[in-house]
Amino acid sequence: MLKRFLSTIEKYGMIQKGDGIVVGVSGGPDSVCLLHLLWKIRNAYQLKIYAVHLNHQLREKEAEEDALYVRQLCAQLDIPAFIYSEDIACYSQKKGISFEEAGRERRYALFDQVMQEQGAHKIAVAQNMDDQAETVLMRFMRGAGIEGLAAIPYVREHRVIRPLLDIPRHEIEAYCRISELTPRLDYTNLQTIYTRNRIRLELIPYIQEHFNPKIKDTLWRTANLLREDSEFIDSEVQCNYEEIVQLRQGAAAIFLEAITKLHPSIGKRIIRRAIREASGSLMDFEQIHIESILNLANVGRVGARIDLPKEMMAEISYDVLIIKKRITISEMSFFYTLPIGEDIYLKELVGTIRSKIIEWDPSKEIQTHSCKKYFDLDKVQGGINVRNRRQGDIFWPYGMKGRKKLKDYFIDEKISRENRDRIPLICDEDEIMWVVGYRTSEKYKIDEHTKRVLILEYERNDIKDR
Amino acid sequence: MLKRFLSTIEKYGMIQKGDGIVVGVSGGPDSVCLLHLLWKIRNAYQLKIYAVHLNHQLREKEAEEDALYVRQLCAQLDIPAFIYSEDIACYSQKKGISFEEAGRERRYALFDQVMQEQGAHKIAVAQNMDDQAETVLMRFMRGAGIEGLAAIPYVREHRVIRPLLDIPRHEIEAYCRISELTPRLDYTNLQTIYTRNRIRLELIPYIQEHFNPKIKDTLWRTANLLREDSEFIDSEVQCNYEEIVQLRQGAAAIFLEAITKLHPSIGKRIIRRAIREASGSLMDFEQIHIESILNLANVGRVGARIDLPKEMMAEISYDVLIIKKRITISEMSFFYTLPIGEDIYLKELVGTIRSKIIEWDPSKEIQTHSCKKYFDLDKVQGGINVRNRRQGDIFWPYGMKGRKKLKDYFIDEKISRENRDRIPLICDEDEIMWVVGYRTSEKYKIDEHTKRVLILEYERNDIKDR
Missing domain, CATH: 3.40.50.620 (HUPs)
Structure with missing residues (x-):
């Protein structure tokens, strides 16, 4: 012995x-x-x-x-x-x-x-x-x-x-x-x-x-x-994890191209570990959640997201899959006043609204995109504020004959219930000027009388460093 | 359902x-x-x-x-x-x-x-x-x-x-x-x-x-x-196996440097598969045999070998570990006559004896090594033959005063019992001229009377292509 x-x-x-x-x-x-x-x-x-x-x-x-x-x-x-x-x-x-x-x-x-x-x-x-x-x-x-x-x-x-x-x-x-x-x-x-x-x-x-x-x-x-096999698998997870996962402020970012190339045996373990490091534990997470995340990575459409237990979510953002704390509806209520010509930071969305006033020159090219729009400043009647949707919001989409319920607009645009609370609305007092990322209001459009233009731009900061 | x-x-x-x-x-x-x-x-x-x-x-x-x-x-x-x-x-x-x-x-x-x-x-x-x-x-x-x-x-x-x-x-x-x-x-x-x-x-x-x-x-x-983990391990074994194992005439050659770098979980599986392909099955092979082979690879001294079940053996040969059928003692008995000046192939050892006669010129440099030796041809009295050891063999090692039992010579040289049968002896009728790879006989040494020299050389063919 x-x-x-x-x-x-x-x-x-x-x-x-x-x-x-x-x-x-x-x-x-x-x-x-x-x-x-x-x-x-x-x-x-x-x-x-x-x-x-x-x-x-x-x-x-x-x-x-x-x-x-x-x-x-x-x-x-x-x-x-x-x-x-x-x-x-x-x-x-x-x-x-x-x-x-x-x-x-x-x-x-x-x-x-x-x-x-x-x-x-x-x-x-x-x-x-x-x-x-x-x-x-x-x-x-x-x-x-x-x-x-x-x-x-x-x-x-x-x-x-x-x-x-x-x-x-x-x-x-x-x-x-x-x-x-x-x-x-x-x-x-x-x-x-x-x-x-x-x-x-x-x-x-x-x-x-x-x-x-x-x-x-x-x-x-x-x-x-x-145990020997487990140690081998562990060592494979370890060396891949360090290369393809980055932790940023409580969120884990996983390189899409790399994770989808790995064998699911390793890929799933890397996802589990990323969750554990992003949320502190794997409690309440089951095999099916891990599989959904891997699926999300494999499909890889930018903006696609799924909800996870423990208030977590996974989201595709350009070349990475991000696992992070979900911002819940109650937390998600926000309201900011926008001093015209200045920038404000929306901490709930990790994004910035920039505003600028220019003299209108119709001969110049208008440079807009889905997150940058021009408005006739003289049509603004009250203070400008930035907030998320409220019960009963009404909106007059650009190019349309009249106003409609914001809710119906969201439905027409196929915006998921979850995402609706995360869309900033820029308002002239109660009148919606712009559903950011989507349509502007007919009411504030540039016309032959426009003298001064308010340029508003929304920039997401959570994905800026990639 | x-x-x-x-x-x-x-x-x-x-x-x-x-x-x-x-x-x-x-x-x-x-x-x-x-x-x-x-x-x-x-x-x-x-x-x-x-x-x-x-x-x-x-x-x-x-x-x-x-x-x-x-x-x-x-x-x-x-x-x-x-x-x-x-x-x-x-x-x-x-x-x-x-x-x-x-x-x-x-x-x-x-x-x-x-x-x-x-x-x-x-x-x-x-x-x-x-x-x-x-x-x-x-x-x-x-x-x-x-x-x-x-x-x-x-x-x-x-x-x-x-x-x-x-x-x-x-x-x-x-x-x-x-x-x-x-x-x-x-x-x-x-x-x-x-x-x-x-x-x-x-x-x-x-x-x-x-x-x-x-x-x-x-x-x-x-x-x-x-199953998912097993498939991953399998795929790792598969892609490594193809790179580091070569099959040659019923023997598997495994690159030493590569196998020792792998995790034992993969290394052992590659060895198992090499055995299966070299011997047809893994029957009678246990974990301990696989571990011994991996150990042999890790130590890696050239010439080191171990016996395995099913008449198999593993042997280090330069930069590879070879797993092959063991040649047993009864099969290992061999006897060839050597027509002076010609080559003969020893199939049991997968090696060739080459012979050549030259006129002796003492001013020229002698180029010998452990597998190439010079003998005074005129001292040879009978026919030359190549065989492995027999009971009662006697040998007069170069530089020594007298004859000794070949068995004692083997013991002094620390040659394992297993290997003794695999050493070719070149003999003048019954007199041993050369224990190939080791000492030549005092009796056939070049001296001031030498006129013709017999050059004998042994070449292993099983490792030649590497």
Whole structure:
């Protein structure tokens, strides 16, 4: 068994000579065996070993006995012991997380703390081969992709190591007996203990009997195979992500040409990661949302957009797909007064309205486009303001005989309900002069009497730097 | 349900307008439902449908009734039916394969045959969502990598399609009832029926009750996720394989520099495929062999080699790793006579011995190297022959005082047992003149009396073209 322990350590480069190692010791068989094995090789590897134990204060007397046992064992082996006691129930309540999560969070925080205080290099924890097999099986039944099925890694972040992961539980228990260690019962997995016990005591024996007597080895091997593939996929995602995704003010911009050329296996992962970085988490996002975004990228029509969970949206903007926070209708109400001849910035739309007055010279060429229009300034009667639509708005489209409801105009133009709130209207008091990006009003058109012209221009700033 | 059927067909591009489709119809609910659904969309897609049924002759009366049922159903739907009957038990015995494999082999052969005869384009078969979930679960318990867990593909080789793979079994059965089809019991899965039934009737209900009520959806989704990843990995293997592996006369040569730069996830798959192509199959090869080969490549010392199952070996030869059939000792016995002044080809070693006679001119530079040596021709007493070592060989190494056992010489030179049989010895009758690649004999050395020199040179031909 020592041989297997050493070969795992060497294979995954877990320990270098002279390392300081913080060992998480609950007092159960796994962690006691781990501590003892590391103690055995301490001279060969010139190790400095530190034991850390946390009393979760979830069981009164037993928990104190656990701590005492760890203290005595460490004294016997001449290993410094760091024994902590925290009210995990209270912590879990405060943070709104399960006991299990709370315990893990605090344990790792303490491991890190001791590691830094003692100048140690590694944190050793004690999952074994059976834990690996049970974890794979549990995740398989709950549903998982390759990352989840790869289960427990041997080394995480070059720092957390699991040297018992190739050793079955029964060998660990035998080791404890032979070495005359008298470990305590292991209560670490509080939350999952019901599920784990059922897997361990019912499901695995059933599979052993009827399908595969070596199911534990099989699952352990599956995890190792899938972990290698998962690491490869990860590395592909990583190097592509850096090249094709840019984060700008809480929005992720993904190069369209690049993302559509990637295999969907990689493309979807890049999209997931972009969402996570743009919105902080992937909660509420499902496979179907990721697929819709990839679809949007593949179709790639400029301006096309889809709504996503968590108030997010994806939108095609020239050569990029942008994933960002959606501006909701209530937030989307805006009103600005426009001092004629000046510029104003519309923060809700990340855009600027520019205004300029010129003397009218009919012989000169008029340079307009969908976002730049000319108006007869002398026809303006009140103050000019910029706002989004309101209930009951009426509009007299250029070239038409009369006024119509703005709503009907939007419908005729096939402007989606979502987008209607995002279109700035430039108004002379209540009279709409221009539905920006679309039609101007008949009322303010240049004619033979025009003397001064108001030039209005709208510029989007969110896409300007591309 | 028709909608889901159509969306699966569209999503995976299964059917183009005007396709001819061969449908495998056992007479069970799945295949009857598939036939009926295709028949329903025949006009919209301008399909030509052909039904193929194979009586496996494994159940007498029922099998004939199955065939009759398929014939009647097809007549009703006006679909041409191709009904075959073959002795699958006999075929399976003849080919040494299971009934199940034999049945599948013959069915697909008939599907292909009808497809070609009728100028059809696709073969549709009827696995459903439950089959998918059961297959994933079965493979997971048996042990599988990502390729295996990806389970049943929607489309194989642009030719075999499975349009029911997104539809659960109970919906198919309901469809048959509503459509007043009266399918037969499905006996297709003969071999696996025991395992499948246990999974279907015991294991899945158990998991539904205790772990995940939606386990079937979960597994079906897992298969779809893993399939996408598997396809990506496959495409990476494919494009790298073509660049870095060359097949030459039953041996695979893998560029060392390229294979060692790849992620092991891809590198190992390339090695597996190279073995399969060099040896015909991967049988008897395990993960550990693949890892040893990759290790050999990473160390990369020229001449290093390892033995593999199935009489194969891997060897470093300059800038490539070669996987080839091992030449075993019994095959490795060789003996050639060398007509002085001529060349001979040693087929066992894929090498050539060249010989040349020159007048000796001591003023000229001697150009020798480990595979090219000079001998005093007049010291040769008998006929020259080339052979590998024999029991009891004795040798007088150049520069030494006396003879020694060839075996001891090999040991001193640290030549592995395996390689000793592969070293050509050039002999004057029984006297060893040269251990090729190593030392020449003291007995034939050039001296002040030398008049004619025999130049011998060994050239390996297996690595010449690189």
